Amino acid sequence: xxxxxxxxxxxxxxxxxxxxxxxxxxxxxxxxxxxxxxxxxxxxxxxxxxxxxxxxxxxxxxxxxxxxxxxxxxxxxxxxxxxxxxxxxxxxxxxxxxxxxxxxxxxxxxxxxxxxxxxxxxxxxxxxxxxxxxxxxxxxxxxxxxxxxxxxxxxxxxxxxxxxxxxxxxxxxxxxxxxxxxxxxxxxxxxxxxxxxxxxxxxxxxxxxxxxxxxxxxxxxxxxxxxxxxxxxxxxxxxxxxxxxxxxxxxxxxxxxxxxxxxxxxxxxxxxxxxxxxxxxxxxxxxxxxxxxxxxxxxxxxxxxxxxxxxxxxxx
Amino acid sequence: xxxxxxxxxxxxxxxxxxxxxxxxxxxxxxxxxxxxxxxxxxxxxxxxxxxxxxxxxxxxxxxxxxxxxxxxxxxxxxxxxxxxxxxxxxxxxxxxxxxxxxxxxxxxxxxxxxxxxxxxxxxxxxxxxxxxxxxxxxxxxxxxxxxxxxxxxxxxxxxxxxxxxxxxxxxxxxxxxxxxxxxxxxxxxxxxxxxxxxxxxxxxxxxxxxxxxxxxxxxxxxxxxxxxxxxxxxxxxxxxxxxxxxxxxxxxxxxxxxxxxxxxxxxxxxxxxxxxxxxxxxxxxxxxxxxxxxxxxxxxxxxxxxxxxxxxxxxx
Numbered sequence: 001x002x003x004x005x006x007x008x009x010x011x012x013x014x015x016x017x018x019x020x021x022x023x024x025x026x027x028x029x030x031x032x033x034x035x036x037x038x039x040x041x042x043x044x045x046x047x048x049x050x051x052x053x054x055x056x057x058x059x060x061x062x063x064x065x066x067x068x069x070x071x072x073x074x075x076x077x078x079x080x081x082x083x084x085x086x087x088x089x090x091x092x093x094x095x096x097x098x099x100x101x102x103x104x105x106x107x108x109x110x111x112x113x114x115x116x117x118x119x120x121x122x123x124x125x126x127x128x129x130x131x132x133x134x135x136x137x138x139x140x141x142x143x144x145x146x147x148x149x150x151x152x153x154x155x156x157x158x159x160x161x162x163x164x165x166x167x168x169x170x171x172x173x174x175x176x177x178x179x180x181x182x183x184x185x186x187x188x189x190x191x192x193x194x195x196x197x198x199x200x201x202x203x204x205x206x207x208x209x210x211x212x213x214x215x216x217x218x219x220x221x222x223x224x225x226x227x228x229x230x231x232x233x234x235x236x237x238x239x240x241x242x243x244x245x246x247x248x249x250x251x252x253x254x255x256x257x258x259x260x261x262x263x264x265x266x267x268x269x270x271x272x273x274x275x276x277x278x279x280x281x282x283x284x285x286x287x288x289x290x291x292x293x294x295x296x297x298x299x300x301x302x303x304x305x306x307x308x309x310x311x312x313x314x315x316x
Numbered sequence: 317x318x319x320x321x322x323x324x325x326x327x328x329x330x331x332x333x334x335x336x337x338x339x340x341x342x343x344x345x346x347x348x349x350x351x352x353x354x355x356x357x358x359x360x361x362x363x364x365x366x367x368x369x370x371x372x373x374x375x376x377x378x379x380x381x382x383x384x385x386x387x388x389x390x391x392x393x394x395x396x397x398x399x400x401x402x403x404x405x406x407x408x409x410x411x412x413x414x415x416x417x418x419x420x421x422x423x424x425x426x427x428x429x430x431x432x433x434x435x436x437x438x439x440x441x442x443x444x445x446x447x448x449x450x451x452x453x454x455x456x457x458x459x460x461x462x463x464x465x466x467x468x469x470x471x472x473x474x475x476x477x478x479x480x481x482x483x484x485x486x487x488x489x490x491x492x493x494x495x496x497x498x499x500x501x502x503x504x505x506x507x508x509x510x511x512x513x514x515x516x517x518x519x520x521x522x523x524x525x526x527x528x529x530x531x532x533x534x535x536x537x538x539x540x541x542x543x544x545x546x547x548x549x550x551x552x553x554x555x556x557x558x559x560x561x562x563x564x565x566x567x568x569x570x571x572x573x574x575x576x577x578x579x580x581x582x583x584x585x586x587x588x589x590x591x592x593x594x595x596x597x598x599x600x601x602x603x604x605x606x607x608x609x610x611x612x613x614x615x616x617x618x619x620x621x622x623x624x625x626x627x628x629x630x631x632x
Binding site: 024043044105266271272309316 | 582
């Protein structure tokens with residue numbers, strides 16, 4: 001079990017290296033939803049997403065022998081960038097297995113951070129077998145993007161900072177993909193903001209967490225098609241039980257609402273968020289969450305801002 | 317002449333109503349240019365641009381009798397939104413003359429802020445004659461968007477805040493259109509940061525300020541075609557002499573560089589800025605400014621973030 005102490009230790013480990021990201025509000029959005037909404041802006045985090053918190057915590061937690069071996073993971077997205085940067089800042093090697101269809105922007109970022117990239121076919125099997133080969137060859141330590149207690153402790157630090165800044169909100173909303181961010185958010189609320197309800201939002205086109213949560217039977221994600229590319233993964237053996245126990249509800253949203261919510265954030269808040277980050281606000285747009293009081297205070301974890309602007313044409 | 321006192325008075329008048337906007341930095345951008353760059357983010361200002369500072373200062377400076385009459389201006393852009401919002405917050409009427417081709421987003425925003433809109437043909441003559449009619453009918457007081465000492469004092473407050481936060485930078489860069497922001501910036505630097513050089517950047521497709529500055533002979537802007545829609549206006553009779561006296565240099569940039577700089581800010585800083593705001597960074601991209609020392613500290617006034625996302629398709 002991840003303890004209160006584990007989370008505080010993660011906060012201590014990343015202090016001074018990870019950004020204490022700003023919490024922003026927008027009068028227009030508050031007025032639209034009759035709520036006080038506080039956006040915890042992990043799009044301003046190093047490497048552009050909350051993932052840096054977990055990756056840095058994991059790397060700082062390695063013993064000296066493991067540090068010499070370096071770290072490895074397969075990822076097409078934000079974890080790859082976060083791990084590459086966290087490794088470089090700590091002077092250790094990072095080996096990333098990336099599917100051949102990864103976005104050019106993300107591949108370039110991982111390269112810029114000095115990581116070794118091995119490309120593979122874009123299937124889970126190829127990613128896992130290629131990663132195994134890389135690890136066999138290099139002895140590098142695998143850092144799983146979410147199914148890892150230290151990673152989860154690191155992701156929990158975003159919520160710690162949010163609560164430090166705004167006090168205990170009535171609700172915290174977070175997106176859910178593999179469940180690393182959501183598990184960390186729910187545990188942080190449990191330990192440090194016990195009156196807060198934690199609600200997750202998920203694309204209905206990738207509703208494995210929604211199904212797993214409500215049926216209480218694990219349902220994997222099978223080739224989901226959603227614009228929210230950070231939320232396509234399935235829950236893990238560590239994240240699923242935490243979510244079952246500590247999350248209050250999971251709701252789903254349409255692709256249309258995700259785009260509308262993203263546009264609302266871009267236009268009104270003047271910040272760039274990636275589609276995954278707009279999923280909780282999409283749940284408000286769809287009126288999917290029943291709030292028990294008027295004018296609730298709501299924290300929203302804005303997961304990241306890594307988006308290929310060249311792809312925008314299809315959205316707006 | 318606008319005095320040190322006038323600027324401090326403006327700062328006092330807008331305190332608590334205008335946002336003290338954040339100053340952001342980006343490691344990647346600093347590294348690219350070998351400089352420490354501090355972005356003063358007026359895109360997060362109320363109504364999405366620095367214009368709110370001037371409009372609020374002007375409205376708060378009206379006597380009671382004038383307040384009863386209301387205010388008026390012609391504007392297709394940020395001044396219209398700023399004046400409408402500043403008027404509403406002070407319980408006074410705003411009459412805006414907007415050209416019929418104004419962007420829908422901006423018209424909607426002005427309407428939302430409760431202003432009376434009169435549409436006219438999209439020519440300067442029609443704007444001026446329609447404004448005169450509106451003023452004759454309503455007795456409203458004209459608040460010119462830039463050729464107005466009180467407006468200039470208000471725009472100067474962005475630089476006051478920047479200097480308060482980062483100390484005296486070696487350079488401050490600002491875009492120039494009508495020159496309200498630039499005049500305020502140069503005067504604030506003159507009074508409160510005398511070691512700072514102020515350099516303006518302008519689209520080469522709208523280079524009237526560049527020509528007027530270097531030839532020392534006023535050159536108006538004639539139907540300029542630039543993506544930087546906030547910078548199409550000519551200098552005014554009040555702004556031009558201030559700029560001649562207090563600005564160190566004006567450089568021009570290409571449309572391509574403006575788009576590249578805007579994209580760089582969006583992708584790396586995760587904030588939405590409008591094309592006009594990217595013009596100073598475009599000058600760095602084009603290597604147009606000769607800095608006298610290595611690793612200079614540079615403040616950049618990010619003028620605003622009001623952009624029609626529907627138009628993005630043509631940029632990226």
